Amino acid sequence: MGLRSKLGLIFLLVSSLAILVLCVAVYTQAESSRLDRTRGLADERIKAAADTYNLNEVEVLGSQLDDPAVPDQLLEAVREGKRATFKTGSPNPKMWAAVGVKGGKVLSIVQDYDNEDASMRALRRALIIGGIGTVAMVALVSVVAAGSLSRRIVAVAGSARRIAGGDLDASAVETIGKRDGKVGSRNKDEVHALATAIDSMASSLRGQLEAERRFTADVAHDLRTPVTGLLTAAELLPPSRPSELVRDRAKVLRGLVEDLLEIARFDSGVEQADLEHIGLGAFVASAVGRLRMQQAIAPDSVVVRLTGTDATVSTDSRRVERILANLIVNGLRHGRPPIEVTVQGRTVEVVDHGSGYPEELIAEGPRRFRSGMAERGAGHGLGLTIAAGHAKVLGAELTFGAAPTGGALARLVLPPSPETDS
Known part of the structure; x- marks a missing residue:
């Protein structure tokens, strides 16, 4: 898997996780707000029903005295002198509200609590559609962004290969500048820093090679004259085994100097073929x-x-x-x-x-x-x-x-x- 695919996948996973968390948080908050509204409505109804009962001893708004189905948790809160609400769980959730009235009785009301409320279904559908659409858009943007980054890195790698192949005048900075259409741009990021480092390395290498070429050429030229003189002097020695050894080593040394001069000419780039x-x-x-x-x-x-x-x-x-x-x-x-x-x-x-x-x-x-x-x-x-x-x-x-x-x-x-x- 290439860098472009990896970056695109990372962007997609991170954005999908963030969108999922956001959607869950929004839905949870909406459900909590709906529950709070239902509790508030039930509390207002039981308060109004209790006021009416305490005045006229009439059960209104669907209230009921000492209902045996009142949940124990709610009864316990009422016995402590509180007006309270309580929501029962599935499969048939209900919202209860109760309060103590005169005569030591418990007045309560109950209403169904629909988990599949139409507004919640609409919100859930909107979150799903919006989440999928956002993920798709983020995926497209991430692929484009990762592709741009990948192409810039590939361009820098191409310049590095050209430098490795001997083209020390290749510039990675100019390459990514031309690719971005921003030659001379001051927009410097990590890729630009990498390209600058490669160009600096190429410049240093170019300087070292030039110094080596000059050193080889200078040494060969400086040695040529004394070696020629040495070889001439060796030819004047009287015939003997030591003289033969001196002449032989002088010829080897002259050959080495000529080879160094030839290499120096190759390094200078002035050699041309005579076809x-x-x-x-x-x-x-x-x-x-x-x-x-x-x-x-x-x-x-x-x-x-x-x-x-x-x-x-x-x-x-x-x-x-x-x-x-x-x-x-x-x-x-x-x-x-x-x-x-x-x-x-x-x-x-x-x-x-x-x-x-x-x-x-x-x-x-x-x-x-x-x-x-x-x-x-x-x-x-x-x-x-x-x-x-x-x-x-x-x-x-x-x-x-x-x-x-x-x-x-x-x-x-x-x-x-x-x-x-x-």
Whole structure:
């Protein structure tokens, strides 16, 4: 049950209970007033009858002396010198009135008391009709009010989802303002407070991400020059095992700096794809061949398979090659060969035979400086992050999962072009 239904039901139950209590109170008060009027009338009749009897000893107004049917409670009150009235209960209620007269006798009168008086029936009918009508009207108003509140909360939730999806410029306050048709309104309630808190959180998050981006870019730029100098100096060292280690670590450090600069460019949002038409299957085969030469990879460590007809796509070949290189190197580093690269239409799948991607990476995607499970090896965790960044620039879909035969599966789906759609 949604919030709208819950609020509507609560409003309906509370209003129904309040109306029921009010109707019962009105009917009870009306019945009490009717009883009081009947008592007053009976009291006036017995008083007039007693005055007449005390003067003329004549029974008038239907009065009777020493009636044996007089209730005991009434007789007891008369014996105490009181003029009293008494109503008997169902099934045949009657209103009695009695008083002591001369000679020590008891003069009494009795009249029927109709519980189903016409005026009470009319009042009961009016209360029932009015109560049902009021409940129906309250139900309608509560549904409308709850619906309005629910829609405003849903609008705020939508803005929160947009912010969670990366749209940090989304404003929950503006969203509910537009929904209410009161942009800039000063009418601030709890929903407005919630929207303001979400906007404040988004603003703070935006500031933190911007600070992180600037820090990454500044560190990478500041390190680039000394690392280049370090690598140049390492190349001048005389041949020896220590020199080889220094050159190797300097190259790793330069690669890390270049990766950080690339990530900084992704964060800045200035990267754009340089589109060209390529045959995807042939291009992947040549890109893997170049990677084998650059990384000195054994031919049987990476296998390329083309399924179906080679598709022509409009994409940025440099970025596609960068994505493939990062996925294959990641598989060789953290998984086990052979790495199987399968091309089918606009889809490229890279599968290794290792222990597979960690569950959090499959669920949340790659994050910088998180290399995954310890058994998949060490690293800075930037390769998959960079691959995801290039895929985003291309408008492609890059997902990570588990291969049916075991191991890690990365699937790259390139966007269609007008030529491939026709």
